[in-house]
Amino acid sequence: MVDENSEEAGIGKRALFGRHPHFAESVNGRQLLHSISRPCPDDAPNFARWLVSQSSWGVLNTISSDWGGAPFGNVVSFSDGLPDKGKGIPYFYLTGLDPTASNALKDQRSSLTLSEYSLGTCGNTDPENPICAKITLTGKLKLVDGNSKEAEFGRTVLFVKHLEMKGWPKSHNFQVFKLEIENIFMINWFGGPKPLTVDQYLHPKM
């Protein structure tokens, strides 16, 4: 792979740090949470937690029972906690009218994919360039018991980041789901995926 001090890495650094001054405001109506700045890419646990907490939406992937077991990605909003108090576990608000929830009730295998490009902090770097970070959390997508304290927590942290959710039609029977993470694939620099265990991710050293 590419050495961090190579000319190629230098180009990457210039592309990243020569970014437009207004990018932090370009997240389509949602400001970045400036109280936590972008961690050093070498600090994989804190970098991953930053990327997940700053993101408001991603692509949630399930196995499609309708389309011959094909992998089916769907755009969803999520939240891993109150602003600046993310806990790393993504909660979703899904309706069975949508294939993702019904797929997950038949086969829980799932992944959630996020791009730093959505945050506006990649500057002019291409979304597929490894210095524009991306993460895929793979695991099981589980329905949370609607009467549990965990579902109450899920609704609280979802509604605070997605104000309109609270008013979504009751007839659609939205329910709280969560992703139980089993594997983490993150690229945030040259050199391939960062080694990162679920335990390191859930309990990063500050």
Next chain:
Amino acid sequence: MVDENSEEAGIGKRALFGRHPHFAESVNGRQLLHSISRPCPDDAPNFARWLVSQSSWGVLNTISSDWGGAPFGNVVSFSDGLPDKGKGIPYFYLTGLDPTASNALKDQRSSLTLSEYSLGTCGNTDPENPICAKITLTGKLKLVDGNSKEAEFGRTVLFVKHLEMKGWPKSHNFQVFKLEIENIFMINWFGGPKPLTVDQYLHPKM
């Protein structure tokens, strides 16, 4: 589902059309192609083609051979043609160092998921709200013969939208892949997925 004239739809319209004047410039360094304006959501074929052609990246899903057949989403750049001359079929530039290409060589089942939220044209509407459009193209992810005219076409349309790709390291052996579309799932308004065949998508009436 929700009636288009209901109060709920009204809230949606206000959220969408009350958008920030600079959103068209907020696509992280890439201007929207203003020569083609956002089609009416009722015109499913042209709307889908607009969304695909305006997007520069998405989440490409494959079946993970490493992680027990889990659906594995990965952030990728793509192109369906020259600017304003999209043909609807996404081409990718992938390296076997990345799991997506190696997964596809073992099992071609795949999907590509895009959100209109990335374009900056959803205003303050939540990414999971049906009036902020999303599309998932499901099909087979196929390697294009590197010496073919189609591969040359793929490289041309990729490099014109992703300038830095041309300089990516030869040692990584990037190759052109394409998604052969078999099913289209698009939501761009209330009322569930829009009925849309692959033939209607590939040959929209102008």
